[in-house]
Amino acid sequence: MKATVITIGDEILIGQIVDTNTASISRKLNAIGITIAEKTSIGDEAQAIKDCVARAMRESKVIIMTGGLGPTKDDITKTTLAEIFNSKLVYNEQEGEHIRQLLARRNIPFTELNRGQALVPECCTVLHNAHGTAPGMWFDTPEGNIIISLPGVPFEMEHLMEDIVIPQLKERLLLQSIVHKTLITRGIPESILAERIERWEEALPHYLHLAYLPAPNIVRLRLSAYNIDGEEAERTIVAEFDKLREIIGDNIVGWEGATMESLIHDIFTRRKLTLAVAESCTGGSIASKFTAMAGASAYFLAGVVSYANSAKSDIIGVNADDIARYGAVSESVARQMAEGVRRISGADYAIATTGIAGPTGGSEAKPVGTVWMAIATPHGTIATMRNCGTDRSQIISRASAYAIEMLYDEVKNM
Amino acid sequence: MKATVITIGDEILIGQIVDTNTASISRKLNAIGITIAEKTSIGDEAQAIKDCVARAMRESKVIIMTGGLGPTKDDITKTTLAEIFNSKLVYNEQEGEHIRQLLARRNIPFTELNRGQALVPECCTVLHNAHGTAPGMWFDTPEGNIIISLPGVPFEMEHLMEDIVIPQLKERLLLQSIVHKTLITRGIPESILAERIERWEEALPHYLHLAYLPAPNIVRLRLSAYNIDGEEAERTIVAEFDKLREIIGDNIVGWEGATMESLIHDIFTRRKLTLAVAESCTGGSIASKFTAMAGASAYFLAGVVSYANSAKSDIIGVNADDIARYGAVSESVARQMAEGVRRISGADYAIATTGIAGPTGGSEAKPVGTVWMAIATPHGTIATMRNCGTDRSQIISRASAYAIEMLYDEVKNM
Numbered sequence: 079m080k081a082t083v084i085t086i087g088d089e090i091l092i093g094q095i096v097d098t099n100t101a102s103i104s105r106k107l108n109a110i111g112i113t114i115a116e117k118t119s120i121g122d123e124a125q126a127i128k129d130c131v132a133r134a135m136r137e138s139k140v141i142i143m144t145g146g147l148g149p150t151k152d153d154i155t156k157t158t159l160a161e162i163f164n165s166k167l168v169y170n171e172q173e174g175e176h177i178r179q180l181l182a183r184r185n186i187p188f189t190e191l192n193r194g195q196a197l198v199p200e201c202c203t204v205l206h207n208a209h210g211t212a213p214g215m216w217f218d219t220p221e222g223n224i225i226i227s228l229p230g231v232p233f234e235m236e237h238l239m240e241d242i243v244i245p246q247l248k249e250r251l252l253l254q255s256i257v258h259k260t261l262i263t264r265g266i267p268e269s270i271l272a273e274r275i276e277r278w279e280e281a282l283p284h285y286l287h288l289a290y291l292p293a294p295n296i297v298r299l300r301l302s303a304y305n306i307d308g309e310e311a312e313r314t315i316v317a318e319f320d321k322l323r324e325i326i327g328d329n330i331v332g333w334e335g336a337t338m339e340s341l342i343h344d345i346f347t348r349r350k351l352t353l354a355v356a357e358s359c360t361g362g363s364i365a366s367k368f369t370a371m372a373g374a375s376a377y378f379l380a381g382v383v384s385y386a387n388s389a390k391s392d393i394i395g396v397n398a399d400d401i402a403r404y405g406a407v408s409e410s411v412a413r414q415m416a417e418g419v420r421r422i423s424g425a426d427y428a429i430a431t432t433g434i435a436g437p438t439g440g441s442e443a444k445p446v447g448t449v450w451m452a453i454a455t456p457h458g459t460i461a462t463m464r465n466c467g468t469d470r471s472q473i474i475s476r477a478s479a480y481a482i483e484m485l486y487d488e489v490k491n492m
Numbered sequence: 493m494k495a496t497v498i499t500i501g502d503e504i505l506i507g508q509i510v511d512t513n514t515a516s517i518s519r520k521l522n523a524i525g526i527t528i529a530e531k532t533s534i535g536d537e538a539q540a541i542k543d544c545v546a547r548a549m550r551e552s553k554v555i556i557m558t559g560g561l562g563p564t565k566d567d568i569t570k571t572t573l574a575e576i577f578n579s580k581l582v583y584n585e586q587e588g589e590h591i592r593q594l595l596a597r598r599n600i601p602f603t604e605l606n607r608g609q610a611l612v613p614e615c616c617t618v619l620h621n622a623h624g625t626a627p628g629m630w631f632d633t634p635e636g637n638i639i640i641s642l643p644g645v646p647f648e649m650e651h652l653m654e655d656i657v658i659p660q661l662k663e664r665l666l667l668q669s670i671v672h673k674t675l676i677t678r679g680i681p682e683s684i685l686a687e688r689i690e691r692w693e694e695a696l697p698h699y700l701h702l703a704y705l706p707a708p709n710i711v712r713l714r715l716s717a718y719n720i721d722g723e724e725a726e727r728t729i730v731a732e733f734d735k736l737r738e739i740i741g742d743n744i745v746g747w748e749g750a751t752m753e754s755l756i757h758d759i760f761t762r763r764k765l766t767l768a769v770a771e772s773c774t775g776g777s778i779a780s781k782f783t784a785m786a787g788a789s790a791y792f793l794a795g796v797v798s799y800a801n802s803a804k805s806d807i808i809g810v811n812a813d814d815i816a817r818y819g820a821v822s823e824s825v826a827r828q829m830a831e832g833v834r835r836i837s838g839a840d841y842a843i844a845t846t847g848i849a850g851p852t853g854g855s856e857a858k859p860v861g862t863v864w865m866a867i868a869t870p871h872g873t874i875a876t877m878r879n880c881g882t883d884r885s886q887i888i889s890r891a892s893a894y895a896i897e898m899l900y901d902e903v904k905n906m
Contacts, residue, residue, distance in 0.1 A: 089705055091528040092672055093518030104507030114505040119531040149683045150704040191683040269563045269605040290564040291503055361783025362776030365797040369775025372851050372884055381797030383779040389794035389837055423803055437786050470786055
């Protein structure tokens with residue numbers, strides 16, 4: 079069973095926004111056994127929408143469209159769909175009342191433009207958008223296609239997919255399973271990894287497809303199975319990955335979704351350990367990675383973003399003379415930051431970073447990208463220096479990742 | 493002049509990654525006057541690639557493809573392009589040597605798979621990838637199309653676009669201007685805004701196209717001009733937006749790219765003010781927003797992520813009895829957090845947040861999403877409570893945005 083995803087909006091074509099809707103829709107469709115044949119983004123232009131829908135109808139049974147359903151003149155998806163299906167727009171009382179109430183709650187008057195949002199092509203089934211003013215629409219075509227139009231606002235689209243579209247598609251279509259599982263490896267470059275696991279790869283059952291997804295210091299290995307019994311495929315994939323553990327066990331981090339911080343999260347929660355962070359160049363990024371995870375309050379005690387030198391000494395007790403002597407970006411300061419925040423928070427472990435995120439502030443001895451990082455533990459403190467790149471956001475994200483990895487290496491066997 | 497962007501990779505189709513390459517490529521092409529007709533994502537499958545390229549050649553002069561150039565078996569873009577152009581793969585000595593050196597620097601042996609990365613279709617012009625092992629390729633077709641294949645790694649793709657593709661396209665093609673400018677408004681819902689500016693919109697020159705881009709509390713208005721003199725279009729757009737300031741001046745935040753934090757950044761830098769942050773539920777997200785901006789060290793002194801109650805009292809001096817009496821999520825604690833971090837850092841202004849990010853920890857009186865936020869200033873402290881939603885990441889991002897907006901309202905007229 080195939081689907082085509084079409085996202086509509088000039089803002090996508092000119093690159094003003096990154097389209098996250100298609101990835102979300104794809105995951106949800108894959109999870110119920112629908113393969114994505116193609117994803118296409120087009121502008122707010124009637125002919126482009128018509129051509130694209132016609133093409134998609136030849137390729138796929140299911141077509142999911144997002145965007146172009148707003149109240150203003152630049153939104154033309156609904157009128158274009160009405161033209162495609164030669165259907166007139168009719169006022170839907172229920173949706174109109176819903177929009178009126180939604181606006182009233184936010185003290186917004188119900189205008190003619192809002193009233194227009196309750197107009198829908200007569201031939202469609204309305205998909206009630208509980209979280210917004212643009213209803214979704216479901217069309218069954220004479221050719222046997224299912225065409226679904228959803229608002230582009232990610233939150234509203236997500237709810238419509240979860241609450242209505244996915245359950246309906248499952249009920250209406252006879253679907254087979256798609257299984258994807260991904261194992262994360264680190265420390266082996268893609269080309270070397272491919273050679274080391276070549277014989278394993280060649281011995282895989284023919285219905286499993288292997289993909290390599292490289293990222294800095296990490297390669298994700300994904301095994302996919304299409305249209306075979308789901309539980310059977312899942313078991314086979316897990317068994318094949320278990321064989322892989324015998325070949326490259328030390329380099330396996332965990333399943334997809336297992337980030338370094340989530341592994342630490344699990345270890346600290348399980349072992350009832352506590353964590354604190356002192357950040358200079360990473361500026362709160364490490365703290366926010368941990369606190370983004372539900373349940374972080376069980377172990378994450380405190381973070382200090384000691385950006386100014388005075389904050390390093392006043393709040394976490396770094397010796398001001400040492401800052402003057404060695405510089406804020408130095409092994410001594412990184413160690414004192416980790417030890418200091420561990421002390422003032424009472425945490426078992428602490429991470430510290432201090433570096434030059436740029437674009438200015440670098441020198442020949444300490445160029446932009448130089449980052450000292452330290453881990454304070456109950457058994458002592460370790461520190462290391464890494465060069466984290468040249469671009470400010472790259473430096474912040476790499477320094478955060480490296481420092482978190484340092485802590486992971488300290489606690490991974492607990 | 494039109495372009496089609498094709499991104500290749502099963503990981504895109506199954507939604508394992510969000511494709512950010514197309515947005516970046518689109519912005520760069522728009523900036524030199526090339527319109528994007530369509531963006532398409534397809535899987536690592538030869539027939540899909542051939543069909544998609546054939547279709548794109550009918551629609552667009554320029555075709556930019558990314559992905560599928562890695563060393564492993566699942567990457568087939570290069571061999572498929574060689575088939576499309578009926579061209580054999582030949583070993584490129586220079587690229588081979590470059591790959592060998594790049595790997596040597598990282599202590600990675602040069603294997604047969606890496607050697608394969610220096611194989612390129614004989615008919616293409618090689619685009620040297622200084623930052624990676626997969627060279628880009630440029631094909632001039634007999635039909636007059638330009639087909640460019642780039643690696644999918646964003647960093648490598650960005651450099652190839654900037655350093656080679658864009659300059660070459662500018663040199664090779666006769667291009668006209670595309671101008672987009674976006675003004676950010678806040679506080680007026682889209683439908684009301686559309687009515688208030690209706691007469692302005694109707695009086696716009698016919699060659700300017702207006703688009704509404706709504707987000708929570710914000711509507712971005714974009715004016716676009718295609719294929720007219722660039723400087724003239726830019727002047728006209730600025731003049732039209734100036735007229736808009738007379739209608740909804742109080743609601744205009746600034747130009748695209750002007751986030752609340754960047755406006756505060758500018759004010760604090762100009763007025764030599766200093767800032768500190770005390771975060772509980774936002775967990776470092778506010779600090780990281782400010783410190784992500786180059787030059788933040790001029791005013792951002794310190795942040796404290798006082799996640800545990802002990803951190804609230806020990807590090808920033810919130811009265812422990814008040815935490816027990818009113819709860820950590822309370823007006824009293826929010827105020828004391830803002831005042832406390834302002835005091836210990838010596839900053840002029842401070843932001844504080846304390847709330848329930850969920851998914852657990854809510855109660856009837858204080859449901860998940862309840863966030864108290866406070867701003868401490870040289871003239872006193874203000875506090876307010878806002879409900880920031882139901883989902884953890886949504887709550888963190890909304891609470892951060894609202895708290896930053898609160899500070900903006902305090903300092904916007906400075």
